[in-house]
Amino acid sequence: MKRRLLIIGVLMMTLSLIGIVRAQDLSGQLEIFSWWSGDEGPALEALIALYNSQNPNVEVINATVTGGSGVNAKAVLKTRMLGGTPPDTFQVHAGQELTGTWVVAGRMQDLSGLYAEQGWNEAFPPDLIDLLTVDGAIYSVPVNIHRSNVLWYNPAKVEEWGVSVPATWDEFLAACPTLQAAGVTPLVVGEAWTVNHLWESVALGILGADGWNGIWTGATPANSPEMVAVWNRFSEILACSNVGADSAGLSWQQAVDKVLAGEAAFNIMGDWAAGYMSTTLGLEPGVGFGFAPAPDTAGSFMWLSDSFGLPVGAPNPDNTLAWLSLLGSVEGQNAFNPLKGSIPARTDAVAAAPDLYNAYLQSAAEDWAGNRLVGSLAHGVAANERFMGDFNTVMEVFIASGSAEAAASAMSAVCITSGACAGA
Amino acid sequence: MRNNRDRFIAFVMLLPSLILVGIFVYGFIGQAIQTSMTDWGQNPAQPPLAATVIKSFVGLQNYENIMTDTLEFYFRNALVNTFFFTVLFVLGCVAAGMILALLLDQKVVGEGFFRTVFLFPMALSFVVTGTIWRWMLQPGGGVNILPQVLFGLSPIEFSWINSRDVWLPFEWGNVPAYLTMAGFAILAFLAVRYATARRWRASRYAVLAAVVVLLVFAARLWDVVWLPLDTPDAETPIAPKGFNAALVGIIIAAVWQMSGYTMAMFIAGIRGVPEELREAARVDGCSEFDVYRRIVLPQLNPIILSAMIILGHISLKIFDLVFAMAGPDNAKTVVPGLLVYTEGFRENAFAKASAIAVIMLFFVTLIIVPYLWSQLRESRSRGR
Structure with missing residues (x-):
């Protein structure tokens, strides 16, 4: 009898432990809206695979709208935002395309907490963070840099x-x-x-x-x-x-x-x-x-940069935050950029795995860390x-x-x- | 009693589609007109995509802007392009379709095969057509080297969709005068036609209207009528008006795609002419050419009109073909449909885009409504 009670007790404890672990585990869906397909598709898929291995219970919806530099994707995104059904996160060029379109419209959530928690204020160049910032709040996570x-x-x-x-x-x-x-x-x-x-x-x-x-x-x-x-x-x-x-x-x-x-x-x-x-x-x-x-x-x-943010009214903000944490990490940036043919926005990522980058990208990364940075029109x-x-x-x-x-x-x-x- | 009940049932049956059309067609037309009279996207202090954006009423300000602002010449280019594109596309399709239909009517072997071949381009989307023709019309390849490959001649030097040449140049400021003269010409034509048909009352009205138009012209009254649409001084140096040579390639692609469709319509029409009529004409000594000219073609008039209406409204709304062939920013090939897209969804100037859309709707209405009206009148008189 005692033994049985003991077993039941242990079982219950185990179950409740599993329950706690489950509660920390993310589930549900994550809709990623981008214009990365074709040649650029594999880079995004590498990131999604990494995300899936970290969060196996989240169903990732890869919502891609094709079209050069996102012309069509941006149009679809605008109708969705105006219609009140934002995706969980979307690709946006860092700078005015983010701040001048979406931040001034009050459609984005402040990520400066995530930046502080992840130590990104030191990892990304200040000139870059400046162009993601409006009134002290930071609104997106840059994945890559093109020159x-x-x-x-x-x-x-x-x-x-x-x-x-x-x-x-x-x-x-x-x-x-x-x-x-x-x-x-x-x-x-x-x-x-x-x-x-x-x-x-x-x-x-x-x-x-x-x-x-x-x-x-x-x-x-x-x-x-x-x-x-x-x-x-x-x-x-x-x-x-x-x-x-x-x-x-x-x-x-x-x-x-x-x-x-x-x-x-x-x-x-x-x-x-x-x-x-x-x-x-x-x-x-x-x-x-x-x-x-x-x-x-x-x-x-x-420079120009692709970044992802957290729109106001995103259905699964926790899943999005996990996605953004991955994007800003050395691991995520090194998974994505060699395939995309761009350099990481983090100045410390290339040094962590130099073999992944060819001669051009290494030289670009060097300039990224040392040059004056100005934004593209x-x-x-x-x-x-x-x-x-x-x-x-x-x-x-x-x-x-x-x-x-x-x-x-x-x-x-x-x-x-x-x-x-x-x-x- | 029975009749009333039938009517009631018919009404109930139609009600859902009436409601849907009312909301999704007429409701949204109304919304577009309303939006076009606001400053949505024009006021830098109001982010156009904000949930709480304040749209103030500005009347016809947006229409005035796109007609008169020096930097809005893309829109005026688009109007001129639409005019030339529509005229040449419709004429091209009717002519090509007619020739194909007449050829296929000669009882050729494998007629069904050829009919399918000619109709086939219609199965493609304009985007596919545009991409293919863009390749073929490259400056250094495709069509341009055809004479060289086939006959060893020197290649054509024409840059089809990239040309900046302007043919038939005219001053944008003279457009009111042209329109006034065109109005006079139409009314004078009608007056003569009614007179020869001895419809004296209609003829008198037409003469009267023509005289009024002539007076307007003589007194340069269009300056008053068109004053709100005053032309910017810099229009010609920045955006010369005329037939843009870059449209030629796009018109060729469009005619290639749609002439099979007019061909099918004309074949159906030609087959509808009773063989007895042709036989009778031949017995009376008519040549084969005259059989077509005097017997078959006159019977095709209503079909030609339908084809022109259908092609006309396609060409006024053309978007995808031009987008695929010349891109959205080519000032020489821009059309209103492209501008609605770029102004609205790329630049967030939603009110301006709505104004352009409403002007497009206006031109389509000019074509469609008289057609629907004449169709209705015809079916009513037939019903009687």
Whole structure:
């Protein structure tokens, strides 16, 4: 009898212990909303697999809406948020696409508690955290970093033509006639957004990091002589490019292909181009393709970053917090980034597992830890979505009229309607 | 009694769909019109996606903005593009469909096979069509090197969807004058037509209206009528108006996709002409060409009209084809449907997007309502 009681007691204790363990265990669902599919799908799946191994009872719903740089996903997300059915967490470019769209709208929850608990305030660069912060509250966890201001070339071909890789735009413009005489496009660009992408590297080169940041704080007014100088220089550079010829029909991959094929000398594109060349085309960094900071921008790292946040009204906030903790960890960042072809947002992650990263990514990680960091315009960091969209209009004004003054005054007008240059 | 009961049952049966259409079509049209008259997304102090966003009533401000603001030239480009696209797409489809239908009517061997082949592009979505044609119209490949590959000639240099050329240039500021003249021309045409048909009263009304239009033109009264839509001075240097050469490739792709559809409609129409009529004409000494010109084609008029209405409203709302072929930001190929998407869902300018959507609805209504009205009148007179 006593023994039986004892057994029952032990059983009950075990059961209650299991109960406690269960209570700490997460269950239910986690809906992850992103635009990562195709080439980028495996990186996300690696993260999900890691999450599943840590939280086996959570059912992960991978809600992907395909479409380049998330155009379609963002539209779907907006209808869901307006309709009051937010996902548990969603992919968003760090910077103004997060703060200027969602944080000002009061749709995001403060994560500074999670940052303090995980010790992330030291792990991520302060310049990055600044652009995730509004009034002292931090609103998302960055997973990866891409660099925008990179010049790509084909080392063998550049040697063959007898030009050096330009460190400044003056050097580039000096080499331009030589290349054109050889029947080569000196600088290749693609469809509309890649022209905007080129512009931000040119502007950073001429204005410098402080001048660039000044555009968004009002210290560098859009119609100032400095900005007119940017547009004038941009005009000289476009004269050495394929704009007006076949540019509008090229995707960024096709533009890169032209560089590799020797039809064009240089291309400025984000470092997803390194992923394309090393993973898709199987070229070795530094041998099959060469890279350098865009002219006049050495020492500056123009970044963009994918991040995830916790929307107000998310159905499973605890599961989301576990997901965000994984994203911000060294383990999570090293699982994701080698597959995505980007570098970790944490400055200490590459050192933890250097073998995972190729020569280009290692050099980028070094610059990420040491350079001045500035946010990209074309990829949603520096200015709000209204300004980004209207910047296409500014670019069209510039290309149609060829006038730097007209472009500068158009940009000034767009600054006012979007409120993007007032340092909000 | 019985009749009343039938009517009641019919009404009850229709009620659910009436309610659904009322809410999901007319209710939302009303909401779009209402939204277009607010400042949702126009006021930097009010985050457009906030749950508590305050939308103030601003009347027709958004409409005025898109018509007159210097930096809103994308919208005016879109209107001009829609005009040229619609005219050429509809004419192209009707002409190509008619030629195919007439060819297939010659009792060719394997007619069913060819009919399927020509109809097949319609089974594709516009996105697929656009992607394929985008590849084929690349500057350095596809269609452009065809003469070289086939005949050893020099390749075509035309950059189909990337061209910045503007053909038939005109000043945006003259558009009111063009519209006034077009109105006069239509009324004058009607007056002559009614007169030759001896419908004197209708003719008198048309003459009267034409004279009024002419007076408006002579007195440059459109300056008063169109004053709220005053053109920005910089329009031509920034966004020259005319037929954008970049549309040619898109029109070709669209005609390729939809001409099979008009072909099917025309074949059905041609088969509907009784063989006795053709025989009688031949007996009377009609040539094969005249059989088509005088007997078959006149009987196809209602079908041509239906085809034009259907194609017309497709072309006014075109979105996916242009998106796939030229991207959303190409000022030379932009159309209103693309702008609704980019302004609304990319830039969060929901009120502006609604205004553009309402203007699109207006143009579609211009095409559809007279058609529905004439159909209704026809079926009513037939019922009598």
